[in-house]
Amino acid sequence: MTAGPGREALRQAPAAPRWSVVAPQGAAGELAGAGGAEGWQLLLETARTVRRHGLGALWLLDRTDTTPRRAPEPVWEGWTALAGLAASVPGLELGLLSPAAPFRNAALLAKRAASADHICGGRLSLGLTAAAYGPEHHSTGAAPAAGEPPSGEGGAPEGGFPEGDSPEGGFFGDEGGHRAVGETAEALRALWGGRPVTLAGEHVRLAAAHCVPAPHQQPLPLILRLDAGEEGAGARRPADAAVRECTAVQWTGEARDIACAVEEFGRRRTALGADPGGVRHAWAAECRVFDSVLERDRWLCSPHEVHFWSHHPDLLARRSLYGTPDQIADRARSLLAAGVSEFVLWFRDYPRTTSLERLLTDIAPRIDTTAGPGAGTGGAEE
Helix, strand or coil: CCCCCCHHHHHCCCCCCEEEEECCCCCCCCCCCCCHHHHHHHHHHHHHHHHHHCCCCEEEECCCCCCCCCCCCCCCCHHHHHHHHHHHCCCCCEEEEEECCCCCCHHHHHHHHHHHHHHCCCCEEEEEECECCHHHHHHHCCCCCCCCCCCCCCCCCCCCCCCCCCCHHHECCHHHHHHHHHHHHHHHHHHCCCCCEEEECCCCEEEEECCCCCCCCCCCCEEEEEECCHHHHHHHCCCHHHHHHCCEEEEECCHHHHHHHHHHHHHHHHHCCCCHHHCEEEEEEEEEECCCHHHHHHHHCCHHHHHHHCCCHHHHHHCCEEECHHHHHHHHHHHHHCCCCEEEEEECCCCCCHHHHHHHHHHHHHCCCCCCCCCCCCCCCC
């Protein structure tokens, strides 16, 4: 059992930003019409590209359905695909973003992560999100309506969801979801300690559960996915346990809000007696590289894009990394100045890998590795 890239490694990380990639798994419909062999080949090629450049990890999602609309299109199951990629691409860093309890059983999640960490040689990070994909969970019975008995892997809270915590619209509910993430984080850390664990929480209930073998890494990196919220309000939402136990945060949102969120998250860590410097801050977003500003703007305003994501083009652009190489480099520098040291990107032109290759080959090497708080912010809101 060896120490992986946990808290100590994060504190000693070099200034160069990391460029991690969300795999073309199909959850956003990018594999529509593809066959099984074709989809797996795309995953393999993407994994090999990420490994060849060596700038970050390949992330998968614990999803079984498409979003924002459910459709009978190919979606690769995250844990299965992760294990296959770990065996097929040695040395690849991997991450998986999972819902928390009650949609995923904490003991089974601990066992899956520990097993996968050994398969990939201690290169796994596990992400937790308070977001729950309501239509998907309803379709599998993991999120029954109030009063229905729970079923599926995790099940809903006994008696259904409390008022205000309905998964309608794709979310478990802000407060309920964050409480569940906190309980899940506590349960995972306890289970990975190798001893029997008994918990009687609101969302996690364990009776002498155990996880043996423990993960290869001690500690295994535990990542939070959070929306920064207006003026960083999102940093005040996670439960104390999640803030204390995490080793990194993947923020979504705009640069100015992320800067506030990073500061507020540091204050919360300090108040809890945890080292603010023991957490790496990342930006999770979509990316697409264009040859000209005109080409980007025409694409952003196309009816398909506006209808698909139901966002105004300007808002979508501010929360994403769309643009020419110069625009993307400027946005990246503004986010480094906001306190971000990693980018976690899903590419909008999947199943093609044009933008992925251009970003890793042509754009990432141009970013000033010394950029950080206080650096220039040109193009931050372009």
